[in-house]
Amino acid sequence: MSTLFEALWNGDDDGVVRALRAGADPEAREDAETALYRAAVGNQPVAVRLLLAAGADPARRGGEDDADLPLCGAACGGHAEVVRALLAAGVDPDQEEGYGFTALAWAIRLGHTEVVRELLEAGAAPDRPGPDGLAPLVAAARRGSTSCVRALLEHGAGSRAEALDEARRWIGADMAAVLRRGLVEGGGAGDTYEAVVRRVPEDGGVTVIVELLREDGAPTRGDERQTGHAAIATLLEGALGLRTPHEELAGRALRCGDPAQDAWTTAVAALTARPDDTVATTATTWCAAPDALRRALGVQVLAALPGHTARALPVLRGLAREVGAELREAGAGGVAGAAAGAGSPFPREPALSLAVALGQCADAGAVPGLLGLAGHPDGEVRRQTAAALTGLVPTGHAEAVGVLVGLSRDHEPRVRDWATLALAELPDDTPAVREALAARLADPDPETAAEAARGLAIRQDPRAIEALARVLADGDPDGPARETALAALEHVADPRTRTRLEWTPPRGR
Incomplete structure (x- = not known):
């Protein structure tokens, strides 16, 4: 060589x-x-x-x-x-x-x-057929790659009706069985195989990977396919100007069962692109459904409909109150219980969607509903609740301040971080708020400590100075904590102190 x-x-x-x-x-x-x-x-x-x-x-x-x-x-x-x-x-x-x-x-x-x-x-x-005669958009639809379909549509790819037929063909298919059958049929007659199936969450969905092993455990061949066919169908229907029935779009979202996946998010986007009373009425009906995921879907659609905040807010607030009441009745309510990792039979949805949706409303009227979600045992619900409360809490809302103080002590760093940010943004300047921020100056998460220092700097509390100097000197020179600390310097009133902090070099350790 x-x-x-x-x-x-x-x-x-x-x-x-x-x-x-x-x-x-x-x-x-x-x-x-x-x-x-x-x-x-x-x-x-x-x-x-x-x-x-x-x-x-x-x-x-x-x-x-x-x-x-x-x-x-x-x-x-x-x-x-x-x-x-x-x-x-x-x-x-x-x-x-x-x-x-x-x-x-x-x-x-x-x-x-x-x-x-x-x-x-x-x-x-974007329209050059492959050696199998398939147009690129049809091949991407068969593969089940939502992101490839998006890229091709953005570049004007044609054969959209054919690609839609291909995507619809595979919606709901048992992809592992399909791949295994294809692999076995391509093998030698009489061969016996064991199929090993892996499902990898990626690219807004799940990739199914099937590998065949011989009786002695030796690998032979494998194949894989993505499962974004429902999302692809929704995208292509939109590109072709087709109006898919509400319930069909809901079925695609609910079949995937994950609000973070493309099948769900594209269905929500398709529904909210129709800002009419029919969609709003349907979404309101879903909010009262017995199935938790259908309620979450209704929450997301109702909250995202343009011009429907006045209609959505009372429905969302009522649902949030119900969740809060159920938590309290079961003994899982209260920030202290959640922070201690108390167990609960309550699923993440629809509480997570409610927290996000109430925050999207950007209305102080959402605060009472959010407070009922703060004791949820799921950390992501608590994080989104704290994030939604940021900038929404009016002056003098003692209950909201108490909830944020409790969340700022949460056992999960991401919850503490958002709660500390929300405390920093509060219009209140009270001993309770200052002490809660001061308690986070030594937080092991650098961004939380920096947010606490910023909140104290806004309130002209002298404890902010040493904390800001520590973040600027000892933190990651390219990290978000340093950016937060630098942003806080505009609130340092003394010019000499501000100049000293501005010129604090990172130690680079």
Whole structure:
């Protein structure tokens, strides 16, 4: 093996430099592979740039029958930085390698959205069929990659009706069974396999991976597919101007069961794009449903409908009061119980959606409802409650101040951080607020400590000065805590003290 290829196999960029300086040919081949192809497949962007600078041709084919292209090899692996380097060197984004594949065709079929976007931005044809005859949008719909579909739609890809048919075909399918059947049918007659299934949350949904093992445990082959077909159908229906029935959109959201997934968020977006009384009435009905997830869906849709805050707020506040009453009745209410990690039979939804929705209303009338959610045993609900209360609490609201003080002592750092921010933003300047902020100056989370110092600086409390100096000197020089501390300096009244703090260099430890 040549010195150049040895360096590439070992991922040794310095070795690549030494080999090229010693006269290695940047167009060299070993085992039919060009050096550039090896670096591209190996996701070695530095080596790729070094070879290009030394004169390697980014469009030169390699491999058996000269069928392989560096750009396609990088696209197969999802190596976006390598793809960027090759495109910057002038390679044609639509260059075909053996068997009719382009880099875009590979990236779409393997779900590498960042690479898809790079290629489209570089001018790759969004409608060029792959070797299987599928238009890119149809191939992305079959793959189940919502983000690839979005990228193609943004670049004007056609075949939208065909892609919609493809997406609808796979909604609700048992993808693991589909992949296993395809793999087994491609095996030898009489072979017996064990299927190993993994489900990986990614890209706004779930990727299903199936691998076949022989009886002796040896791996044979595998396949994978994403499950964003419901979200894709919703996106394509919107692109085609189709008005999907409310209940069908709800079914797609509820089938995925996760408000963070694309199937849910695209359904909510499609519904809230119809700001009419029918949607508002339907969402209000869902808010009273016995199923917790359907209530959460109703909450999200109702809160996001433009111009319907006056109608939404009483419904949301009433639901929040119900959750708070149930928590108190079960003995799980109260910030102290939540902070101690008290157990509860209460699920995260619809409480989490209520906290977010009440915050979106941006109305002080939401405060009573939010206070009922502060004792929820789920930390994310408490965090969102604290975040929603930030800037909403009117002057003199003793109950809200007490709740935020309690949340600022929560056992979860992210809850303390948001509660401390909310305390800092309160219009009140009372001993209770100051002492609660001072208690957080030594918080193990640097951002929480910085927020506490900012809150005290706003109130001209001298305890802020030492705390700000500590954050500025000892904190991460590029971290958010330092940014918060620097922002707090505008509240330091004494010019000499402010100048000293502004010139405090980070120790870099």
